[in-house]
Amino acid sequence: MNDFTSGFWGYYIAAIALGGVIWCVWLLLSQRKWLEITKEQEVSDTGHVWDGDLRELNNPMPRWWIVMYLLLCAFGLGYLYLYPGLGSYGGALNYTTELELEERSLAYAESVRPTYAKFDNLSIEELAKNPEAEKIGQRLFLNYCAQCHGSDARGGYSFPNLEQGDPIYPRTPEGILATITHGRNGVMPGFAGQITEAEAVDIAQYVRSLSNLAHNQLAAVRGKKNYDVHCVACHGIDGKGNKLVGAPNLTDAVWLYSSSEKQIVSNIMNGLNNSMPAQENILSSDQIRMLAAWVWNLNKEGSQPSELNASVSQ
Structure with a gap:
């Protein structure tokens, strides 16, 4: 809350927070005369009557409620003093949720460190051959990667098939480790406004010819010029x-993406912006190594780890 680009907003929010508490106290005290009606005084009648004899009176609030109200106001002021809430003021305890998350993450990493310690001296290639490390890597994959790449690691529309592999980035242990750690961002500019859709169709036919897919030869010849x-x-x-x-x-x-003409034309005209988030601030270095070993083993010389369902059930 206290990360403002202008000091004005800090004062603005502090004024609203403090003003709200002060207004509540003023409202209560300004009605003191009415609140302190004694039992001997006659309680005013609102004049509302239901069912013949059910009369609405204007009774004062009980004293315990008044005390509770004031205590809550005092609690609010104390809270704003100790914790962030008054604009740029960080609180006497210097508490932030970011710091709490960091502390909890460090505590968690320390608690699971013994699980990974025995694998410290193993390379990623050696981890891929270790059955216990394979299970750990697989569970990490299911928790953190399956949402995009699928529980079978075969990906989907716009998400790479990790079992098949894609030579666009290095399939070496080091390359996979770098990809998981730092993420990837692939951008293709769109050419709408530079070429017509008919020209994009011709380019798509040429691109399909490069992969030996069915294509219109005449359109492919025209498309090569724009390609x-x-x-x-x-x-x-x-x-x-x-x-x-x-x-x-x-x-x-x-x-x-699809190899259809329609999809290729869309890619050419509109461009693409694919991003894989970096995991270095989410997973520990030990966890990333386990993941890298498991992913590398998916496509290593045609070998695959044991079946997902079988491993998870063990």
């Missing part, structure tokens, strides 16, 4: 992409 103008800088003359900029290989059978 050489707009696409070659990233995807290369031969269409095999550029790992340095994250441009995919258009000649293989790996399609993050």
Whole structure:
């Protein structure tokens, strides 16, 4: 709350918070004369009567309620003094939810450290061969990665198939470790306004021809001319992409999106912006190593870890 770009907002919020408490106290005290009506005094009649003899009186609040009201106001002031709530004022205890989360994360990491300590001297390749490490990596995958890549790791529309693998980024243990740790962000600019949709259709036919998919040969010939103008800088003359900029290989059978003409035209015209979030602030380095080993083993020389359901049930 106290991270404001202008000091005005800090004072503004503090004034509202304190003003609310002060107003409540003033409201209570300004009615003291009415609240202190004694038993001997006659209670005023509102004049409302129901069912013949059910009369509404204007009785004062009981004293215990008044005391409770004032105590709650005092509690509010004390809370605002100790904890953040008065704009830029951080509170006497310097408490923040960010700090609490960090402390809890450190405490959790310390509690599970013995589980990972025995794997400290193993490389990712060695972890991939260790049955216990494989189970840990798999459970981490199901907890943190399956939402996007699927419980079978085969991905889906716009999410990579980790079992199949994609050479756009290194499939080495180090490459996978870097991907999980720092995340990835692949951006393809849209060409709407630079080319017509008919020209995009021709480019799509040429792209399909690169993967030996069914295509219109005449349209592909026309499309190559525009491909050489707009696409070659990233995807290369031969269409095999550029790992340095994250441009995919258009000649293989790996399609993050559909290989249909309609989808390719949409990608060309509208562009793409795919992002995999970095896990370095979510998982510990030990957990990331376990995950990297498990993912690497999915596509290592055609081998696969044991079936997901079988491992989870053990």
